[in-house]
Amino acid sequence: MLQMRLALQFVLLIAPLWFKTATQAAPPPLSPQQFRKFLLGDRDRPWIEDFYGSDKYLNDEDKNAFKQRLIGVTLGEKLSSPGAVTGSFNEGMYMLGADYNAKDKKYEASEVVVKILYGPVDGKILGEVKALKDVGYFIASGLLPSNGKPAMLMKKIDGAQIKSTGVWKKANQSGREELLNQMKLLVKNEIVTWADEKRLLHADFTSYNIHVTFDKDDSIKTCRVLDFGFPGIFRVGTSATKSDIEEWFELQWNNRKQW
Ligand SMILES: Nc1ncnc2c1ncn2[C@@H]1O[C@H](COP(=O)(O)OP(=O)(O)OP(=O)(O)O)[C@@H](O)[C@H]1O
Ligand SMILES: *[C@@H]1O[C@H](CO)[C@@H](O)[C@H](O)[C@H]1NC(C)=O
Numbered sequence: 001m002l003q004m005r006l007a008l009q010f011v012l013l014i015a016p017l018w019f020k021t022a023t024q025a026a027p028p029p030l031s032p033q034q035f036r037k038f039l040l041g042d043r044d045r046p047w048i049e050d051f052y053g054s055d056k057y058l059n060d061e062d063k064n065a066f067k068q069r070l071i072g073v074t075l076g077e078k079l080s081s082p083g084a085v086t087g088s089f090n091e092g093m094y095m096l097g098a099d100y101n102a103k104d105k106k107y108e109a110s111e112v113v114v115k116i117l118y119g120p121v122d123g124k125i126l127g128e129v130k131a132l133k134d135v136g137y138f139i140a141s142g143l144l145p146s147n148g149k150p151a152m153l154m155k156k157i158d159g160a161q162i163k164s165t166g167v168w169k170k171a172n173q174s175g176r177e178e179l180l181n182q183m184k185l186l187v188k189n190e191i192v193t194w195a196d197e198k199r200l201l202h203a204d205f206t207s208y209n210i211h212v213t214f215d216k217d218d219s220i221k222t223c224r225v226l227d228f229g230f231p232g233i234f235r236v237g238t239s240a241t242k243s244d245i246e247e248w249f250e251l252q253w254n255n256r257k258q259w
């Protein structure tokens, strides 16, 4: 009887506690090496150097990207596209609620998105700003006066994640394959050009990180890769030729994750 009571007590009191910790315990954070392995696997190459925000690539200007407050920003609606909600390194993507006056240019609210990050500022965040500058999407960065969080303003990329589009949803198997073939060519062009000309390797082309628009006949019109955050961006070493990069792209595309 005592044994039964003890057993019952275990089930009622201890087991739920154990179950709770066992199912809710956060996984230990991955190391940069583990992120690299996860992303590149057997597509890792000697010419793929460190993460873009590695200290050795950052100059003084890069390091000062969040030394000032980001003033004059009115946040609008939060973006709710998948991947925007569950970012592991950012706390949210927002539209602007009002136009923004950058140093040398005025931006309409509809041309800009805001990415708000978890502090403190580190190489991961500095690397994202650097990458945005290098591909020409950067508008401004700094700490938000309201809460001190690091935020960056970037040019809004047209289109939507393909899986959220009506064209994709109604396409059959062969239609989707055709759409993917069209996308692949456009993504390849963008990735290889950045790698060859800017020495910036975007390796994280999940479906969440690509925006597409369609022509009237439902073929892909434009296809743009976004998300320059850690751990997706690497520095391309000087030894890499354009054909090295093209070859790598084919393999990485065939092994792409989260589609
Ligand atoms: N420049 C942009 N223009 C328009 N939409 C964007 C832009 N950047 C991001 N988005 C949208 O917001 C979503 C989330 O942004 P992003 O991919 O940069 O962050 P994340 O993957 O959520 O976060 P992280 O990888 O840093 O944890 C994207 O999937 C995309 O749909
Ligand atoms: C798939 O869809 C296309 C275009 O709508 C159509 O022409 C084709 O016959 C369909 N294929 C199959 C196998 O159903």
Ligand SMILES: [Mg+2]
Binding pocket: 083, 208, 209, 227
């Ligand atoms: Mg993303």
